[in-house]
Amino acid sequence: MSDEEKLEAVSGELLVTTTPMTRTLGVERVFTLGNYKTIRFIDTIENIPEKLAFNAELVEKIRALQFITIEKDYRNYIAENRAVNAMTFEDAVTALDEERTATLEDIKNILTEKEE
Numbered sequence: 001m002s003d004e005e006k007l008e009a010v011s012g013e014l015l016v017t018t019t020p021m022t023r024t025l026g027v028e029r030v031f032t033l034g035n036y037k038t039i040r041f042i043d044t045i046e047n048i049p050e051k052l053a054f055n056a057e058l059v060e061k062i063r064a065l066q067f068i069t070i071e072k073d074y075r076n077y078i079a080e081n082r083a084v085n086a087m088t089f090e091d092a093v094t095a096l097d098e099e100r101t102a103t104l105e106d107i108k109n110i111l112t113e114k115e116e
Helices: 003-009 056-085 089-115
Strands: 022-034 037-049
Touching: 022 056, 037 056, 056 089
Parallel strands: none
Antiparallel strands: 022 037
16 A cells, blocks of 8 residues: 555544643652651642743742741641640540631632632
8 A cells, every 4th residue: 555545544634732831830848746757748839831930030939939838837737736735635626626617618708709
């Protein structure tokens, strides 16, 4: 079979799709809690347009923000952990349930505001 006959035997269309490239920026920190225990915090930003991802100054600022956010989250974790450990088991469960409910309510309000 000749090349022309092979081409004629193939039916259909060649579809070319171009999707813009995106990048992901991620930072991970592991903190030691003592007694061979650690806690891992990860901050990932996905689907960053390639044009922005190749802006070195912007990427440097985003990474700095990620590290600052992780440090803040770690410190909040330590403070929350100390507060919960100072409570009785029942009080700790009640406090965590209240905080969870309040946080879910905040998320619902934020999402509702965006729709309006």
